[in-house]
Amino acid sequence: MTIKSSIFSKLETQIPIQARTAFTSIILLLILLNSACIERKNNEPSKTKMVSKEQKENIPIRIKQDTILNSVGAYVNKHLFTAYCKTRYNTFVMNDKGDTVYRDSTYSSEIKFIDFNNDGYQDILIDYLTNVPGIQDLLLYDKQKNTFQMVVNFQDFPNSIRIRNPNYYYSYHRSGCADMNWDSDLFYIKNYTAVKIGNISGNQCHDINIKDGIYINKILKGKEIQIQKLSINMIEKYRDYKWGFIAQYWKENYQNFDNVGH
Secondary structure, three states: OOHHHHHHHHHHHHOOHHHHHHHHHHHHHHHHHHHHHHHHHHHOOOOOOOOOHHHHHHOOOOOOOOOEEEEEEEEEOOEEEEEEEEOOOOEEEEOOOOOEEEEEOOOOOEEEEEOOOOOOOOEEEEEOOOOOOOOEEEEEEEOOOOEEEEOEOHHHOOOOEEOOOOOEEEOOEEOOOOOOEEEEEEEEEEOOEEEEEEEEEEEOOOOOOOOOEEEEEEEEOOEEEEEEEEOHHHHHHOOOHHHHHHHHHHHHHHHHHOOOOO
């Protein structure tokens, strides 16, 4: 006989029968109550974690690698061309035969067909999301090959606008000091390459190293040569402020910057 069993034997002899019966009843009652609690807990509905609207909006959407994010198409010289922005090869252009005529791994925020050089055929402008507004790629339509050719160096000329002459354009980009310093470049396109021939540099930030003013520069053999300096107050005379000045200046003077003659 073990020590434990001997102790219980002594207790049984010492405790009266009535007390032992009451003790047994209490034990049974505790067992029943414990079983009821366990059953109630198991039957309770599970608590679902609620997700707020804000949390749902922040949950990233999983996109398959071949998902088309946006697309646009146009008939050019009686041929259908379609430009896609896709997750695997982010930007590409296909002809009506299913051939890929252009592909780039950079995501484009917008692709549009537009007759950029005014030759009667739709070209393709590809916009990008960058810290400099207006950065684009330009694909000009090649009638002889029935395809599109990328214009080299076009990204150097943000927000490009064509002057009346179909082969001259000017750009605009900020150059610091919260757009108080800015530049506009005059260029033409030859053999699918953008060539810079002039520059207007505006400074109105009270810099120590350069006085406020409008500096007109001509590009000769790749170097900028200042040919004129105007007061920065000149831009206040125009309804569209500096943009109005830039547009009128290039419109009236673009021919003075081209030594080749295009």
